[in-house]
Structure formats: C-alpha cells, structure tokens
Amino acid sequence: MKLHCIAILNRQDSPVYLRNFDTPSDDVKYHSLAYTSCDVIEERMASSKSNDLFLGLLQTVEELSVYGYVLNTGVRIILVLSVPESMVRSSSVREMFQQIHAAYIAMVCNPFNEELDGLSNAKFESIISELSRIHSETK
Amino acid sequence: MEKQYKTIGEDAWKNNVEKVNAELFIFTYGSLVVQLVKDYEDYAAVNKQLDKMGYNIGVRLVDDIMARTSLERCSGFTATAEVISKVGFKLFLNVAPSVASWSADGKEFSLIVDDNPLNDFCELPPKAVQDGLWYSNVLCGVIRGALEMMQMQTEVEFVRDVLRGDDTSEIRVRLLRMLDEEVPASDD
Numbered sequence: 578m579k580l581h582c583i584a585i586l587n588r589q590d591s592p593v594y595l596r597n598f599d600t601p602s603d604d605v606k607y608h609s610l611a612y613t614s615c616d617v618i619e620e621r622m623a624s625s626k627s628n629d630l631f632l633g634l635l636q637t638v639e640e641l642s643v644y645g646y647v648l649n650t651g652v653r654i655i656l657v658l659s660v661p662e663s664m665v666r667s668s669s670v671r672e673m674f675q676q677i678h679a680a681y682i683a684m685v686c687n688p689f690n691e692e693l694d695g696l697s698n699a700k701f702e703s704i705i706s707e708l709s710r711i712h713s714e715t716k
Numbered sequence: 717m718e719k720q721y722k723t724i725g726e727d728a729w730k731n732n733v734e735k736v737n738a739e740l741f742i743f744t745y746g747s748l749v750v751q752l753v754k755d756y757e758d759y760a761a762v763n764k765q766l767d768k769m770g771y772n773i774g775v776r777l778v779d780d781i782m783a784r785t786s787l788e789r790c791s792g793f794t795a796t797a798e799v800i801s802k803v804g805f806k807l808f809l810n811v812a813p814s815v816a817s818w819s820a821d822g823k824e825f826s827l828i829v830d831d832n833p834l835n836d837f838c839e840l841p842p843k844a845v846q847d848g849l850w851y852s853n854v855l856c857g858v859i860r861g862a863l864e865m866m867q868m869q870t871e872v873e874f875v876r877d878v879l880r881g882d883d884t885s886e887i888r889v890r891l892l893r894m895l896d897e898e899v900p901a902s903d904d
Contacts, residue, residue: 687837688746689746689838689841689844
C-alpha cells in the first residue's frame with residue numbers, strides 16, 4: 578500500500594493543505610481528485626446516519642483509491658492510496674486518519690498558528706512525512 | 717522536612733484548591749502571549765511584560781498559599797526553595813519541579829521543570845526562538861513577586877526551555893539580599 582497524497586479541505590471545500598508524495602507535476606491530478614471527491618463526501622455525509630468520522634472508500638480512479646474522513650468542524654481529510662492486488666483493511670486506513678486528526682488538532686491548538694488557511698507547521702509536516710515513510714513500502 | 721513539604725503540597729492540592737480546565741488555562745495563556753507579541757513586536761519587551769505580569773500575580777499569590785496551607789517561616793533559603801517547588805508549583809500548576817544546581821554560597825538554585833503544562837500544544841515560530849522569547853516567563857515574575865513579599869529580593873530567569881529545543885526547562889533563582897521590614901514611603 579502506498580500513500581500518494583494527503584489533502585485537507587475546509588468546510589467550503591477550499592483546500593487548506595495538500596501534500597503530494599509523488600512527482601510535483603502530479604499536483605494538478607491530485608487537486609482535481611480532491612475536488613471530485615468533495616461531492617461524494619457531501620453525499621456520504623447526508624446519507625450516513627451514524628456519527629462516524631471515517632467515510633470509507635469514496636472513489637477509485639485507475640489504481641488509486643480515495644478515502645475520506647470528516648472532522649467535527651466540517652474539515653475534510655482525503656487520502657489517496659494505491660492498493661496492490663491485496664485488499665487494504667479499512668481499520669488501517671482509519672488508524673492513519675486518526676493519526677492525521679491528532680496531528681491536525683495539535684497544530685491548530687498552537688497559539689502561534691496565525692492563519693487558519695494555508696496551514697503549515699514543522700511538527701505537522703514531520704508527522705505527515707513519517708506516515709508516508711511508514712506506508713511507502715509496497716507490500 | 718522535604719517530605720513534609722511534599723505532603724503539605726499534595727494535601728492542599730487535593731482538598732483546598734478549586735480546579736479549572738487545563739485546556740482553558742493553557743489556551744488563555746497562549747492567546748495572551750500571542751497578543752503581547754503582536755502588540756510589542758519585540759520579544760525582549762514581551763519577556764519583560766510577562767515578568768511584570770508575573771510579579772503582580774506573585775505578590776498576591778503568596779497570601780493565597782499562606783491561607784491554604786499551614787506553613788511556618790522557612791528556616792533558610794534551602795527551605796524556601798523546597799516550598800516553592802513542592803507547595804507553590806504543586807498548588808497552582810500541579811507539577812513537581814526538582815530543585816538542583818545549588819551554588820557554593822547557597823544563594824542560587826535551579827528549578828528543573830520538565831512537564832510545564834503551559835507548553836502543551838505550543839510551538840514557537842523560528843523568529844521567536846532566535847530573538848530569545850521565554851514563553852513561560854510569567855512564572856519567573858511570579859516567583860520574584862512572591863519572594864519579595866517574603867522579604868527576599870531575587871533575580872529569577874529562565875536559562876533553558878523545551879520550546880527552544882533544550883531537553884528540559886530550567887529556571888534560575890538568585891537571592892540578591894534580604895529586605896528589612898521597611899515602612900513604605902508615604903505618598904505626600
């Protein structure tokens with residue numbers, strides 16, 4: 578399982594953070610993937626009766642799977658993974674989302690975090706990099 | 717004697733102190749520091765302001781401690797150090813700093829605080845680290861103010877801070893002189 582991209586969008590669906598672990602030229606591709614997933618997220622949130630933050634698999638494009646997670650404030654986190662033949666367990670994706678959620682909270686709680694758009698913070702970046710490193714071994 | 721102070725501190729914390737939500741306190745302090753940084757734009761001035769604020773807190777806090785615990789006069793500066801760390805910090809922040817690095821003449825010591833709650837979630841921007849901001853400088857002011865009410869003139873400052881990349885936070889307390897009981901200067 579390889580982690581390709583993490584995107585964080587706010588309630589109005591404008592991007593707050595996007596980190597692409599492949600070549601920078603793929604940025605556009607991941608931006609458009611994130612936007613197309615927004616509609617699916619809205620749909621899922623409307624139809625889901627449980628208060629689960631994890632939205633599950635939103636869509637698959639070629640060999641990439643897109644997973645979604647929404648925070649209580651309406652902020653959406655989107656993960657783009659490439660999954661080889663073996664299925665990926667949703668519990669491990671859920672766990673990844675929870676780690677990102679915790680890192681996001683820590684970043685937002687920092688009193689020196691001035692603007693809420695365009696977040697970037699050394700600790701947050703290092704946690705995300707660590708996550709991508711752990712999940713970049715193709716099994 | 718040391719064990720006695722520890723028990724006094726813990727008892728008082730359990731029984732005589734009203735508690736407030738830690739996150740509320742931490743976020744309030746964080747917003748305070750950020751606002752000061754925005755207003756003064758000079759980190760040395762912010763440090764000074766935090767110290768002044770702490771001083772004003774400290775002169776009042778000491779009466780609060782006396783009211784909540786049944787402490788008697790300290791036998792010497794060593795005892796004072798123990799009271800600050802085991803009773804003072806315990807009562808108000810629920811942390812237990814250790815006293816270390818006594819100077820040869822017994823007039824200076826260090827408080828090693830390794831779990832300062834004010835530091836939770838906080839990350840200093842690189843410019844703040846470069847320009848020497850001590851985030852929890854209010855604590856230095858509190859100690860200085862409290863000791864001045866106890867007739868000791870001191871110099872208190874941070875020497876290390878985890879937010880600046882050091883492995884632990886250290887506050888250095890230096891006794892300058894004992895103040896004699898003075899009638900305060902009248903205003904006319």
